């Protein structure tokens with residue numbers, strides 16, 4: 224797992240490109256390239272690359288396999304949870320109609336609004352708009368009334384987006400789905416951070432979710448560019464035609480002779496730029512198989528390094544260290560009281576990032592002068608080096 228780090232003595236691709244190999248104390252962050260992959264996952268990816276396959280066949284087979292593994296009706300593999308949000312929105316907008324697939328993101332004349340509670344807003348909402356939908360926010364940051372949802376469902380709404388884990392007197396998933404379904408409007412859940420545990424998928428679907436977007440590169444520790452869309456088979460079926468390469472001839476397109484056919488294949492859909500490589504797809508299957516076989520197998524990955532960092536920081540006296548847990552990822556986390564150590568948190572972040580081996584820490588608590596450390600992406604030796612870097616930077620600041 225150490226390949227590529229100059230300090231481990233290898234002369235890898237990053238060194239050739241002149242890119243600094245970093246110490247990732249943040250965890251499954253996209254801007255840091257995600258998590259290291261387990262050798263079994265890497266082996267599956269390498270094997271997938273040896274042979275060509277038809278991607279729609281692979282998608283169907285992987286979807287059936289994952290649906291059985293995860294206990295859900297249908298699954299489609301995407302290039303991430305964000306891609307799953309876009310594709311799920313596209314499915315809700317088109318419901319599989321080829322004429323509509325051909326014209327997204329143009330949604331003139333069809334229900335094209337996606338409703339979201341103010342408390343559920345998030346930068347990932349951009350994926351919804353990218354499909355051609357218009358977001359409509361209801362309620363306020365800490366409260367939504369059921370009538371606020373009822374009033375907006377006037378025939379112009381294609382879907383409701385629901386984001387779990389937000390506190391407040393909000394509409395729960397069950398209440399949201401009950402109201403939405405009275406109007407035949409599907410509910411799309413952004414479960415990126417909340418699945419695994421796998422059971423949550425069933426909980427969301429039983430509460431009324433029609434589709435759930437899941438990240439492959441977070442708790443499942445799959446490839447960074449992978450994710451899932453899970454849920455209603457008719458909506459999942461509407462995803463493939465607007466995601467895959469539709470460079471097909473009418474006469475020989477294999478799907479031309481299905482129950483609803485023959486019909487013309489749509490052209491490249493709105494999801495075509497969100498291509499999933501066969502290595503990502505197979506890598507995610509391998510990671511989920513691994514997870515389902517033993518959900519705790521990789522739980523302690525990086526924990527020893529985290530403990531090493533904590534012990535070193537504590538014995539140095541450079542900064543107060545508090546042990547906690549990252550929620551919802553459910554892994555151990557350190558809080559470093561940088562402000563309490565007399566340093567400016569932004570200066571510390573910049574100083575750590577400008578080192579020959581840059582160190583990145585979590586900044587979600589930066590507003591109160593605290594930086595956080597998660598061990599999921601730490602590799603052997605990183606705990607010591609992370610702690611030494613922090614001690615050095617704080618020493619220079621103090």
Ligand SMILES: *Cc1c(COP(=O)(O)O)cnc(C)c1O
Nearest residue numbers: 303304305347415416438439450
């Ligand atoms: C990480 C995340 C996403 C995006 O997941 P990717 O797999 O990186 O595309 C979407 N929504 C939420 C809430 C997330 O935390």
